Structure formats: structure tokens, C-alpha cells
Amino acid sequence: MSRFVVSARKYRPDHFNTVLGQKQVTETLKNAIKTGQLAQSFLFCGPRGVGKTSCARILAKTINCTNIGPDFEACGVCESCMAFSNGNSFNIQELDAASNNSVEDIRSLVEQIRYAPQSGKYKIYIIDEVHMLSQNAFNAFLKTLEEPPSYVIFILATTEKQKIIPTILSRCQIFDFNRITVKDAADHLAYIAGKEDIRFEPEALHLIAQKSEGAMRDALSIFDQLSIFTSGNITYKAVIENLHILDFDYYYKVTQFLLEENIPGVLLTLDEILQNGFNGSDFLSGLSSYFRDLLVCKDESTLKLLEVMPQTQAKYLQHSKMVSPSFLLNALAITNQAEIQFKTSKNQRLQVELALIKLCHIPSIFRIQDLPQEDSLKKKRLTPDTNSENQVTKEPDILIPDDLRIPSPHEESQEENKLIAPAPPLQPVLPPKNSPLPVSNEIRFKIPKKGEIIAAKEKDESGLPATTGHKRSEAFAQESLNAAWKILVMELEKGTNHGLFSILQPVLPKLEPEFKILVELQNPVQKTLFLEESDFLAQFLRDYLKNDFLHFHIQIKPQENVYLAPYTAQDKLKHLADINPLLLKLKNQLGLDIDY
Numbered sequence: 001m002s003r004f005v006v007s008a009r010k011y012r013p014d015h016f017n018t019v020l021g022q023k024q025v026t027e028t029l030k031n032a033i034k035t036g037q038l039a040q041s042f043l044f045c046g047p048r049g050v051g052k053t054s055c056a057r058i059l060a061k062t063i064n065c066t067n068i069g070p071d072f073e074a075c076g077v078c079e080s081c082m083a084f085s086n087g088n089s090f091n092i093q094e095l096d097a098a099s100n101n102s103v104e105d106i107r108s109l110v111e112q113i114r115y116a117p118q119s120g121k122y123k124i125y126i127i128d129e130v131h132m133l134s135q136n137a138f139n140a141f142l143k144t145l146e147e148p149p150s151y152v153i154f155i156l157a158t159t160e161k162q163k164i165i166p167t168i169l170s171r172c173q174i175f176d177f178n179r180i181t182v183k184d185a186a187d188h189l190a191y192i193a194g195k196e197d198i199r200f201e202p203e204a205l206h207l208i209a210q211k212s213e214g215a216m217r218d219a220l221s222i223f224d225q226l227s228i229f230t231s232g233n234i235t236y237k238a239v240i241e242n243l244h245i246l247d248f249d250y251y252y253k254v255t256q257f258l259l260e261e262n263i264p265g266v267l268l269t270l271d272e273i274l275q276n277g278f279n280g281s282d283f284l285s286g287l288s289s290y291f292r293d294l295l296v297c298k299d300e301s302t303l304k305l306l307e308v309m310p311q312t313q314a315k316y317l318q319h320s321k322m323v324s325p326s327f328l329l330n331a332l333a334i335t336n337q338a339e340i341q342f343k344t345s346k347n348q349r350l351q352v353e354l355a356l357i358k359l360c361h362i363p364s365i366f367r368i369q370d371l372p373q374e375d376s377l378k379k380k381r382l383t384p385d386t387n388s389e390n391q392v393t394k395e396p397d398i399l400i401p402d403d404l405r406i407p408s409p410h411e412e413s414q415e416e417n418k419l420i421a422p423a424p425p426l427q428p429v430l431p432p433k434n435s436p437l438p439v440s441n442e443i444r445f446k447i448p449k450k451g452e453i454i455a456a457k458e459k460d461e462s463g464l465p466a467t468t469g470h471k472r473s474e475a476f477a478q479e480s481l482n483a484a485w486k487i488l489v490m491e492l493e494k495g496t497n498h499g500l501f502s503i504l505q506p507v508l509p510k511l512e513p514e515f516k517i518l519v520e521l522q523n524p525v526q527k528t529l530f531l532e533e534s535d536f537l538a539q540f541l542r543d544y545l546k547n548d549f550l551h552f553h554i555q556i557k558p559q560e561n562v563y564l565a566p567y568t569a570q571d572k573l574k575h576l577a578d579i580n581p582l583l584l585k586l587k588n589q590l591g592l593d594i595d596y
Contacts, residue, residue, distance in 0.1 A: 007220040011192055013054050014085075015073045016062070020188055020216055021180045022051055028175070029059055030072045038063065039173035041145055041154040043130075045161040046177025049215030053128055055177075056155040060084070060092045060124040063153065080120050091117045092124045098132045106133070106140045113144065113152045123152050130156040131163040138165050145171045179214025182206065182307040188216065189223050193234070198227050200234040206309050207239050246278055248312065251290040252319060258331070258359045259323065266356045280352040281342050288335040294320045295328045327362055334358050474546040478511045484544040485509050488537065500533055515549045517541070520557050527554055569594045 013019045016026040025044075032038050042059070044052040058074070061084045065074040074081050083089040095109065109125065117123045133141070145154060145168065156172060158164060186202070186209040193200050208226070212219035222243065223234075230238045240247055250273060257266040273283055296302045297313075297320035306313055338355035345351040485508075492501040503526045510518040521527050530537075534552055542550050566575040573594060577584045586592075 007192055007196075007224050008217045011195075011220070013051065014058065014061075014076070016055075016058055017071070017073065019051050019055055019058070021184045022055065022177055025055060025175045025177060029055070033062060033068070033072050038153065040148050040152070041172045042156065043161075043164075043169065043172035043174045044155065044157045044177060045174060046159070047179055047214060048159050049212075049217030049219075050177045050180055051216070052157040052159075052177055053126070056126045056128075056157055057084075057092075059155060060126060060153075063122050063124060064089075064091055064120040066120075091120045091122065092126070094126045094128065096129060097127050098129045101133045101137055103134070103136045103140050106137045110140070110144050113149060116149070116151050121151065124155065125152070126155045126157070128157045129159070130168075131158045131160045135165075138168055142167055142171070180209075180212075180216045180219075181214075182209045185209035185212060185214075185216055185219045189219060192220070192223065193227075196227070196232075198232045198234060201236050203236040203309050203312070204234045204239045207236065207243075207245070210307065211243055211245070244277070246273065246283065246286050248290075248315070251287055252315070254287065254356075255290065255294075255319070255323065258356070259327075259363060261360045261363055263357055263360050266360060267353060270352060270356060274349065280348050281339065284335055284339045284342060284352060284355065288332060288339065291328050291331050291335065294323055295325065295332070298325055298328075324366075326366065330362050331359050471548045472542070472546045473549055476511075476545045476547060480545060481509055481511050481517065481541075484541050487544070488540055497533070500529055503529060512553070515547055516551060516553050518553050518555060520555050522557055524556065527556060530554065 016030055019026050042056075044056060046052055061081055062068065062072070062074040064080045064084075066078045066080055067075040069075055076082075076085070080089065080091070084092055093112070095105075113123065113125070148154065154172075156168075161169075161174075186205045189205045189208060190200070190202070193205070204226075205223075208222050209219055211222060226234050226239060226242055229242050239245070250269070254266055254269055257269065270283070274280065293306055293308075293316055296305050297316045303313070303317075306316060308316065334355055338351060342348055342351050485504075489501065489504050492504065495501075503521065507519060507521070510520075512518050519530070521530060531554070538550065538552055542548050566572040573583075573587075
């Protein structure tokens with residue numbers, strides 16, 4: 001049985017023209033050879049598997065070729081080219097800096113370059129993974145790299161350019177290598193499959209190219225693995241099964257359930273995905289990518305960013321017409337937040353399920369917020385009334401949590417349209433005069449009409465809302481104010497504004513001179529939420545207590561001796577550093593970082 005040679009080695013490029021996806025680098029190097037303007041040190045930077053070492057070998061072989069062709073490519077038949085191909089060239093030396101990174105290794109290299117080449121014009125040293133050299137090794141290499149003998153050329157290659165010290169970078173001619181595009185990688189795999197008589201489906205090779213993430217060597221390794229797994233017949237289904245990839249159909253199915261608000265269906269689909277051995281983090285990442293691809297399909301100018309086969313692209317286009325951009329943007333925000341919280345969550349499956357349930361609620365939120373209402377009525381949280389007292393007002397199907405508040409695409413700015421004066425009077429059904437509390441807990445309000453809202457904007461000289469008749473100014477005691485306040489809180493509890501209800505429930509208003517109502521809140525956030533609804537709250541109390549001069553005065557309670565326990569890693573480090581300042585000094589000296 002003959003020895004198997006992997007495709008990454010068997011089809012490794014040996015000429016500049018065969019290098020894949022790096023035309024800007026190969027053309028520059030060929031022109032340098034043509035004009036004789038070769039630098040004494042080169043630095044090839046880029047991701048793994050994109051051809052850095054291959055280009056270094058081709059450059060070294062071409063420089064020493066004694067019979068360069070008209071296209072400035074190595075002939076491959078001269079003595080120097082044959083010696084390089086056989087691996088016994090004395091003029092081209094390769095050094096792996098990952099295993100030879102000490103000062104002694106660099107000093108040994110410096111000793112070798114003192115001797116001129118026996119044949120050929122140059123001695124070429126290729127140092128791979130040069131970022132692995134130690135600090136002392138870099139320092140020992142500086143002088144030689146800056147002023148090497150005229151017959152020496154250094155070619156350095158690295159995947160992490162940021163780890164190389166600036167003094168080395170300033171002494172090299174730097175070439176940045178690009179990632180291999182999905183199309184170029186898929187075409188190259190198809191070429192190799194034709195050479196090896198391997199049957200394939202174009203979608204399968206395209207998926208392999210996507211999975212390699214721009215590294216051709218990785219794509220060839222996956223290609224060899226699948227050619228063995230499928231016995232020379234690479235299909236899309238075999239790639240999905242062997243590489244453990246979630247199929248496009250799963251994301252399509254999940255998205256359909258989300259649009260239909262089918263929570264049981266989406267949870268059962270997630271269970272099926274997890275039962276097949278997929279990780280929740282991979283599912284969230286793939287779902288985010290799917291939403292991103294649907295968003296890309298919304299505009300023809302960005303359609304080229306969708307790196308899929310034409311058949312799959314047509315499916316994406318068809319599905320994108322069924323999903324609104326607002327849904328996709330909010331869905332991306334939810335899935336992105338879920339991905340961030342996934343690793344720190346103790347119950348990771350619950351984290352994914354919560355994200356999917358939030359996604360199912362997005363269409364309902366848009367339907368509620370897009371109802372044609374007056375701007376002031378959009379902010380109303382109390383139950384409206386109609387002409388018939390027996391007619392029951394329909395409550396929304398869902399309660400929108402604060403963290404799921406999503407602005408509607410048609411919603412106008414609240415700040416610009418906010419009424420200067422309080423809204424027109426709400427007319428509650430008052431309890432009997434002799435009873436401190438109403439017989440029934442239910443109070444119905446008359447919805448102000450558009451004309452009444454416009455009339456409410458007018459003010460008289462005193463700054464109070466204008467009324468058609470005499471201003472009410474009946475006196476009331478603290479007990480009456482407490483009774484009215486309790487009724488107001490009960491109505492808020494029955495509405496959807498649970499945030500305002502939780503703020504006002506523990507508050508006890510205080511009656512002060514000139515009908516001023518003192519309300520003490522805990523923090524500025526509560527004050528902001530209260531002020532948003534203050535017009536309706538004040539008008540309710542004015543109507544209940546029959547006093548149009550009633551107004552609010554807001555105060556924030558001072559916080560005394562509040563202790564906040566350190567929660568995040570940064571808070572804990574700061575807390576410990578306050579106890580012992582030497583801790584920060586130890587952290588900086590050892591170059592430590594916070595473990596998130």
C-alpha cells in the first residue's frame with residue numbers, strides 16, 4: 001500500500017501563480033525580483049493556512065534559481081531548484097521559532113550567516129512562527145536583522161503580528177496576507193476533487209469552505225476527512241453529519257415558530273436540537289448568524305455579503321420577505337445578549353429557552369404598540385371606560401416586561417409631543433360620601449377626546465389648567481388623601497404599568513399647605529417614572545378630591561449607610577485593593593488580568 005499524502009502537502013503551491021487568494025503579495029514579490037529591489041528582511045503576517053510559509057519557500061527558490069523564466073517564476077529544473085525540491089539545499093534554511101526560541105538558537109543562527117553560500121547568490125533563512133521568540137532572543141537578533149551580509153535574506157512568518165516587538169517590525173518589509181474567500185476555497189476544492197476523481201455536491205464543498213473560516217489548509221484537511229468518510233462521494237448530508245453542523249432547515253423552522261408565537265413548538269425544536277448533541281451556545285450563535293443573513297437579504301446592495309450557494313440564497317430571499325427588519329434587529333439584540341450571558345449561567349438550557357420565549361413575544365409587542373391611538377393614550381395605564389358601564393374592556397394578551405420594551409417603527413417621540421398642561425379631567429365613579437373607601441374596587445374613566453386634549457393645553461395666568469367653569473377648591477384632610485391614593489394604587493395594580501405600581505405602593509403622600517402633595521421616592525429613576533405619569537395621577541386626585549389647585553412636590557429620600565456588596569470581578573478586586581493596596585502592585589508586576 002502506497003503512503004498516503006494529505007492534500008495540503010500534495011497540492012501545496014510551488015509557483016507564485018499557484019498561490020491562492022494572495023495576488024497583491026505575489027505580484028509585489030515578482031516585481032521585486034524583476035527589478036532587483038529585494039529587501040534584506042521580509043515579514044509575512046496573516047491567519048493560519050493562507051500561504052505564508054508557501055510564499056516564503058517560493059520566494060526563496062525563485063531568488064536562487066539560475067534559469068528564471070520570462071514570467072519571473074522558478075524553472076524547477078536547475079540544480080538549485082532540484083536541491084530545494086529534494087530538501088537538501090544548503091542555501092535555504094528553515095527554522096521553527098516555536099521550538100528554537102532561545103538566545104542560544106539565535107546566536108547559532110548568527111554564526112552560520114558569517115559564511116557565504118557555496119553556490120547561488122543568496123543564503124535565505126525562513127523563520128516560521130517568529131512571534132514565539134523570547135524577548136532576549138529578539139534582542140540578540142536585532143543587529144543582525146538590521147545589517148545582515150549582502151548575501152543573506154531573512155523571511156519571517158507569523159500569525160500574531162501584535163506580539164512582535166516594534167524594533168523588529170521597523171527592520172522588515174511587511175506583507176499582510178488575506179483570508180481565503182469562500183468562493184476561492186470552494187473552487188480550489190472542486191479542482192482537487194476533479195484531480196482525485198472524487199464525486200461531490202457543490203453545496204457540500206461550499207459548506208466545507210465556510211467551515212474552514214478562510215484557512216485553506218483547514219479546508220483541505222476537512223476535505224480529506226470527508227473523502228474517506230464518504231468513500232469518494234462527498235454529499236451535503238454527509239458534511240452536515242460528519243462536521244456536526246446544524247442544518248439551514250432547523251433555523252428556518254425555529255424562525256417560523258417565532259413569527260407564529262408558537263412557544264411550545266420552538267421549545268420542542270430546541271429539545272430536539274439538544275438531544276442530537278448540539279450545544280446551546282452553538283445554536284444561539286447559528287441563530288444569530290441566520291438572523292443576520294435574513295437582514296442582509298433585505299437590500300440588493302448587501303446581497304453579496306451572503307456567502308452561500310445560489311440555491312440557498314434563493315431560500316434566504318424568500319424567507320426574508322416574511323420577516324420585518326424591526327423583528328430581526330430586536331431578535332439579534334436578544335440573541336446577542338443571551339450569548340454573552342450563556343457562559344456565566346448555571347442553567348444554560350434555561351438561558352436559551354428564555355431567549356426563545358422573548359423572541360416569541362416580539363410580534364405581539366409590535367401589534368400592541370402599533371394600535372392607532374392618541375399619543376397621550378399610549379402612555380395611559382389605567383383601565384378606560386366606554387359609554388356603557390357594563391361593557392368590559394379587553395386586556396392585552398400579554399404583559400410586556402420592562403426589559404422587552406421595544407420601540408415601534410411607527411411610534412413618535414414622546415418628548416416632542418408631550419402635553420404642557422395636564423390631560424383633561426378623568427371622571428371616576430366616586431364612592432358614597434359617607435364611606436372612606438368605595439364599595440367596589442373598580443373605577444372606570446372616561447377617555448378624553450382629541451378636542452379635549454387640545455383644549456387642555458391652554459393655561460391661565462396662574463399656570464393651572466383652564467376649566468370651563470369655576471375652579472374647584474374644596475378642602476380635604478390627610479385621611480381623604482390617603483383614601484384617594486389607595487384607590488389610585490389599586491387601579492395601577494390592575495393595569496399593565498407594574499413598575500409604577502411597585503413604586504407607589506409603599507409611598508404615603510403627605511398633605512402640605514396650599515394643597516401641595518409631598519411624595520418621597522427612593523431614587524432619581526423612580527422620580528423619572530413618576531413624572532412621566534404625573535399629569536394623569538394629579539388629575540385623578542383633583543377629580544376625586546374636587547380641588548383643581550392640588551399639585552405634587554417630589555423629594556428623594558437620602559440614603560444613609562448603604563452597603564453594596566461587591567458583585568463583579570472588578571468590584572471584588574477594588575474591594576480587596578482597598579483593604580490591601582499592595583494587591584494592585586502585585587497584579588501589575590505579574591501582568592495579571594481579571595478572570596471573567
